[in-house]
Amino acid sequence: MSKRGGGALLSGLTWAIGLIFFFPVFWMVLTSFKQERDAYTDTPSLFFTPTLDQYSGVFDSGFWPYLGNSAFATFVSTLLVISLAIPAAYSLSIRPVKKTQDVLFFFISTKMLPVVAVILPLYIVSQQLALLDNIWFLIILFTAMNLPIAVWMLRSFMLEVPKEVLEAANVDGASTMKMMRQVLLPMVAPGVAATALICVIFAWNEFFFSVNLTASRAGTVPVFLVGFITSQGQFWAQLSAAATIASLPVIIAGWTAQKQLVRGLSMGAIK
Amino acid sequence: MATTTTPVTDRQAATGGPPKSQKQSGWSRRAPLLPALIFTIAITQAPFVLTIWYSLQSWNLVRPGSEQFVGFSNYVDVFQDSQFRGAALNTIIITGSCVVISLLLGLGLAILLDREFLGRGVVRTLLITPFLVMPVAGALLWKTTMFDPVYGIINWVLGPFGAGETDWVSQYPTISIVSALVWQWTPFMMLLLLAGLQSQSKDVLEAAAVDGASTFRTFVSVTLPHMRRFIELSVLLGAIYVVNTFDQIYMMTQGGPGTATSNLPFYIYQRAFLGFDVGQAAAMGVVVVVGTIIVATLALRLIFTSFVVEES
Numbered sequence: 001m002s003k004r005g006g007g008a009l010l011s012g013l014t015w016a017i018g019l020i021f022f023f024p025v026f027w028m029v030l031t032s033f034k035q036e037r038d039a040y041t042d043t044p045s046l047f048f049t050p051t052l053d054q055y056s057g058v059f060d061s062g063f064w065p066y067l068g069n070s071a072f073a074t075f076v077s078t079l080l081v082i083s084l085a086i087p088a089a090y091s092l093s094i095r096p097v098k099k100t101q102d103v104l105f106f107f108i109s110t111k112m113l114p115v116v117a118v119i120l121p122l123y124i125v126s127q128q129l130a131l132l133d134n135i136w137f138l139i140i141l142f143t144a145m146n147l148p149i150a151v152w153m154l155r156s157f158m159l160e161v162p163k164e165v166l167e168a169a170n171v172d173g174a175s176t177m178k179m180m181r182q183v184l185l186p187m188v189a190p191g192v193a194a195t196a197l198i199c200v201i202f203a204w205n206e207f208f209f210s211v212n213l214t215a216s217r218a219g220t221v222p223v224f225l226v227g228f229i230t231s232q233g234q235f236w237a238q239l240s241a242a243a244t245i246a247s248l249p250v251i252i253a254g255w256t257a258q259k260q261l262v263r264g265l266s267m268g269a270i271k
Numbered sequence: 272m273a274t275t276t277t278p279v280t281d282r283q284a285a286t287g288g289p290p291k292s293q294k295q296s297g298w299s300r301r302a303p304l305l306p307a308l309i310f311t312i313a314i315t316q317a318p319f320v321l322t323i324w325y326s327l328q329s330w331n332l333v334r335p336g337s338e339q340f341v342g343f344s345n346y347v348d349v350f351q352d353s354q355f356r357g358a359a360l361n362t363i364i365i366t367g368s369c370v371v372i373s374l375l376l377g378l379g380l381a382i383l384l385d386r387e388f389l390g391r392g393v394v395r396t397l398l399i400t401p402f403l404v405m406p407v408a409g410a411l412l413w414k415t416t417m418f419d420p421v422y423g424i425i426n427w428v429l430g431p432f433g434a435g436e437t438d439w440v441s442q443y444p445t446i447s448i449v450s451a452l453v454w455q456w457t458p459f460m461m462l463l464l465l466a467g468l469q470s471q472s473k474d475v476l477e478a479a480a481v482d483g484a485s486t487f488r489t490f491v492s493v494t495l496p497h498m499r500r501f502i503e504l505s506v507l508l509g510a511i512y513v514v515n516t517f518d519q520i521y522m523m524t525q526g527g528p529g530t531a532t533s534n535l536p537f538y539i540y541q542r543a544f545l546g547f548d549v550g551q552a553a554a555m556g557v558v559v560v561v562g563t564i565i566v567a568t569l570a571l572r573l574i575f576t577s578f579v580v581e582e583s
Contacts (some may be wrong), residue, residue: 017380018394021454025400027424028412040422066509080315084310087303103308110315112511112567116536118555120543121321125334144314189355205405207518208536212544222407226522229411236415236422243408254403255396262462269504270466 004216009238025251032169039236044269054241058228063242066224072131073135073220076209077142081150081199082192086144090153090180094166104155107148108267110162115145119212125211141209149267153198157191158184197257201250319560325553332547345554354530355555358538359562362514363424364536369452369516371510374502376453377460385468395465402458407454410522413451414440416456444524444532451519456512460505467501507570512565536557 031039033050092100122141123132131137161184169179183191207222214223230243254261262270272421349355384395384544401409412537417424419438440447471494479489517536520526525532526533526541537560 001319007386007388010386013395014380014388018384018397021426021457022317022397022400024409024412024417024454025404027416028404028408031416039416042422042427044424044427050439084307088307091300091302091304095300097304098297103304106308107311109567110311112563113315113319114515114536114556114563116517116539117322117560118315120325120553120556121318121538122548123543124325124549125321130475140314144311147311151307162433162545183340201403205407206433207407208515209502212523212540222405223465225372225405225407225411229522239411239415239525243405243411247404249313251400251403251407254399258399258462261399262466264351264468265459268472268503270463270501 010022020113025247029244030240031237032244034237034240036235036237039240054238055245057238058242058245061228061231063224063245066219066221067245069135069214069218070204070220073138073142074200077139077146077203078196078199080139081146082196084147085150085154085195086185086192088151089158090184091153093155093158094161104152107151109146110144111267113207119196119208122209123212130196131246132213133215133217133219135214138209138214138218138220141213142203142206145206145209146202149212149264150195150199151203152267152269153195153264154188154191155269156263157188161187194260194263197260198254200253201264246248275339292540322556325549326557327551328553330549332543332549341550345550346558348560349549349554354533354538355535355558358533358535361530361532362444362534362536363548365452365516365532366510366514368449369456369513370506372453373460373509374450374505376457377505378464378502380457380461380463381468384465398461399458401454402456402462405453406518407522408456409455410451410519413447413454413519414523418447420506426550432581440523440527444528448519448523448532449517451523452513452516454520459512460509463508464498466499467498471497503574 022025027044030046033052034045034048035051035053038045087267091097092103097103126132126134126137141185165183165187166179205222206220210220210223211226214220219227225242225246229239278461296514326345327340327342329345330338375506376488380398384391384398386557404412415423419448420438423439425439426437429437437443468522474488475493479493513535515533517540520534521540525534526537531537535555539552539555542548542555
């Protein structure tokens with residue numbers, strides 16, 4: 001009896017903490033459906049007449065181009081990352097090069113170095129090449145930012161492919177390319193999807209490069225949010241609507257792929 | 272579990288390389304790797320070489336032609352710059368407290384979630400959401416709807432305890448920043464540690480129970496040793512990500528009031544893009560990179576030993 005009671009208590013506690021952690025997000029979504037006067041109340045108001053005014057207000061302030069830039073940069077950079085990372089991961093797992101450990105260490109070490117140390121040359125070079133505020137420059141940086149994670153993650157997926165399967169394909173005389181396409185890729189496809197998802201999350205949420213290297217032409221969603229807070233800082237309901245739209249794609253992606261999330265965040269170190 | 276390695280262990284592994292006849296096979300092995308490797312070197316390493324070059328110049332970005340080679344004088348200035356030291360200290364405080372608090376909270380939550388109960392999947396989903404919210408949007412929320420002195424939720428909740436109209440972001444800027452960061456990073460720690468707990472062999476736990484070990488005893492002598500590498504991994508990865516914190520500081524305090532919450536990424540950003548001082552900012556970047564390499568090497572060798580060894 002006491003053990004059961006204790007268990008219920010612990011479950012209740014877990015629920016309570018979960019709700020507390022989620023509350024700011026809940027409040028963001030709730031506020032986004034309020035009129036501004038309902039957002040500013042001495043006692044936080046739970047009941048009000050919901051409105052979509054804030055959402056239409058956000059889209060009227062020119063949100064679409066930024067959403068388009070974010071979607072484009074996220075999609076293209078993820079595509080590039082995956083097409084560079086698959087062969088690299090192959091060279092580090094299935095037919096490993098001699099210095100596999102050194103190469104892996106090099107990739108992870110690029111994640112340890114502070115980005116701020118390279119922002120100046122990136123800014124100055126892009127200015128000289130007229131690439132400032134150019135979405136392709138951002139795409140190249142997003143690709144470099146996600147590539148190490150993708151290599152590590154895909155490698156850990158490829159290590160799981162049973163050797164016998166690949167050997168059997170070799171015995172059958174399949175060429176390397178054919179073997180990759182017909183045997184290996186189908187087996188690691190779920191891993192590729194998980195890796196792509198992680199890249200999407202990081203690229204979509206990226207702020208440092210975007211705010212320093214883009215403006216109105218190539219600006220992404222976080223850049224829009226920053227501009228929005230300077231102009232609309234006093235309008236919480238509208239800010240909440242903008243923040244909700246900005247966060248929604250990644251929240252949905254992350255919810256649907258919780259297991260893969262762990263592997264990506266740990267760079268494939270945890271299965 | 273994948274592992275990294277020190278150059279030492281690798282050199283041992285590499286002795287007795289393949290004979291020359293395998294040279295061609297070596298290149299066919301290397302070829303698929305090269306595009307990714309060259310790309311990474313070109314985009315992440317080449318700019319850093321430029322940073323080193325800039326750090327030896329006196330150069331104001333808004334005055335073209337002001338470039339002048341000045342040797343190491345930027346470095347002398349950096350080490351005499353008390354604001355730089357302050358930013359370094361803030362970086363340590365913010366990263367340290369965020370990692371420790373998130374780790375403890377994450378461990379607690381992972382243990383709570385490692386039980387069967389009604390709605391476990393839902394609670395896990397709720398708990399990971401803060402990590403998925405765009406950091407810029409999350410920081411925005413904390414600054415406005417949560418921490419606002421008059422209409423913020425925090426003061427409303429703490430009102431009965433005498434919080435009054437505390438202006439959290441100006442009066443307790445570091446606490447505000449760390450709160451927003453802990454909120455974002457606890458789910459990350461929780462997910463990694465939960466994966467660790469669930470990878471425990473059930474047999475060992477049952478054996479401990481059969482032997483009559485108490486829950487606490489089992490946790491200390493069976494679970495914790497098993498969890499060591501997961502805890503190390505969480506701390507290492509958490510530190511790598513959090514040390515680069517920029518979004519929350521940019522959105523919530525702009526490094527202020529004064530320089531109270533200015534960490535190294537934010538301070539260098541300010542020197543570069545608000546002060547236009549290329550040479551100084553570049554020298555700071557170089558110092559930070561060298562510092563990071565020293566800390567990371569020491570940490571990997573001394574503390575995170577389980578992450579380094581275990582060569583397969």
